[in-house]
Amino acid sequence: MRLVALALAAALAASACGAPRTDPASALDDDAVTVASFNFTESRILAELYAQALEARGIPVERQLNLGPRELVEPALERGLVELVPEYAGSLLGFLGGTASAHPADTLGHLRPALRERGLIALELAPAENRNAFVVTRIVADRLEAGSLSDLARIGGLVLGGPPECTRRPLCLPGLESVYGIRFAGFVPLDPAGPITADALRRGVVDVALMFSTSPELLQPGFVELEDDRGLQPAENVVPVVHETTLSRFGAELPAALEAVSSALSTGELRALNAAVASGVAEPGEVAREWLSAHGLVPDAG
Numbered sequence: 001m002r003l004v005a006l007a008l009a010a011a012l013a014a015s016a017c018g019a020p021r022t023d024p025a026s027a028l029d030d031d032a033v034t035v036a037s038f039n040f041t042e043s044r045i046l047a048e049l050y051a052q053a054l055e056a057r058g059i060p061v062e063r064q065l066n067l068g069p070r071e072l073v074e075p076a077l078e079r080g081l082v083e084l085v086p087e088y089a090g091s092l093l094g095f096l097g098g099t100a101s102a103h104p105a106d107t108l109g110h111l112r113p114a115l116r117e118r119g120l121i122a123l124e125l126a127p128a129e130n131r132n133a134f135v136v137t138r139i140v141a142d143r144l145e146a147g148s149l150s151d152l153a154r155i156g157g158l159v160l161g162g163p164p165e166c167t168r169r170p171l172c173l174p175g176l177e178s179v180y181g182i183r184f185a186g187f188v189p190l191d192p193a194g195p196i197t198a199d200a201l202r203r204g205v206v207d208v209a210l211m212f213s214t215s216p217e218l219l220q221p222g223f224v225e226l227e228d229d230r231g232l233q234p235a236e237n238v239v240p241v242v243h244e245t246t247l248s249r250f251g252a253e254l255p256a257a258l259e260a261v262s263s264a265l266s267t268g269e270l271r272a273l274n275a276a277v278a279s280g281v282a283e284p285g286e287v288a289r290e291w292l293s294a295h296g297l298v299p300d301a302g
Helices: 003-016 039-056 070-078 089-095 104-116 140-146 175-179 194-203 244-250 253-264 267-278 286-292
Strands: 032-036 061-068 082-086 121-123 132-137 158-163 186-189 208-212 224-225 238-243
Touching: 032 039, 032 070, 039 061, 039 104, 039 158, 039 253, 039 286, 061 070, 061 286, 070 082, 070 089, 070 238, 070 253, 082 089, 089 104, 104 121, 104 238, 132 140, 132 194, 140 158, 140 244, 158 175, 158 194, 194 208, 194 267, 238 244, 244 253
Parallel strands: 032 061, 032 082, 158 186, 158 208
Antiparallel strands: 082 238, 121 238, 132 208, 132 224
16 A cells, blocks of 8 residues: 555655656556545545545546655656545645635636646546634624624634644634734644544633534534635635546546546535544445445445
8 A cells, every 4th residue: 555655755765866766667557547545534535435436437446545645645646656636626736836716616727737737637626625614613603793704803802723833824823814804812722623622612712713624523513614705715625636648548437437426525525424434433435435325326235
């Protein structure tokens, strides 16, 4: 499972040192699609959704799951070491040097030419997106009469919670200050959108917390995601990115299978899939199979 990561790391190291670069064997000339994921649970779930949908249409799949961060996975995709990666539109565009907006179609419109220069194709976006979400409890939302981030600008004395890097990230505290004019009375460093953050919200340690829109914690009762009404956060819709050689090799059946998954996948459903894995009920492959079966995209296992 780690062979691609190790081989690419060695190739990058050799290139950085000026040594002759010997790329490992390409995945582009076999009869299977090599599907990769990043090294976190949601990415593995997404990779399984797309991989199993391909297999249901008779397209063989090789898996390279939990491969690593984008800094490793994107070069592997460009070099043909892997062939398909479920990506996030805004983050990928930023990684490639572009600037994403809050509008999905605009972000995709800038992402596609940036990828084509690298021999890669972005297919259609899923409605599901994993982006920063600023959350309050229902009690706080009702007390403050707040449904959007703009509403917080008229309220003083609030405490923000989030990961330590929030204080310097433009999409977190600096962005809330510059785009919305919100002035918080304090900041509490917490875990990245996890159970410590949820507990801090419930107990009133913080009034507002940074979470992720697909976080399982948002399924808990009593949490309200504030509307990003001025578009601080870029569109982070899930998008399958495929090597152009692979797309040519397998023809129309491949994008048809992938886009059938994308069109049916909502943010709420991805949140529920994450929750099922986080609770220990099932592994990524199992929850993916159940979801695909429920949507008629693979044969019913029963």
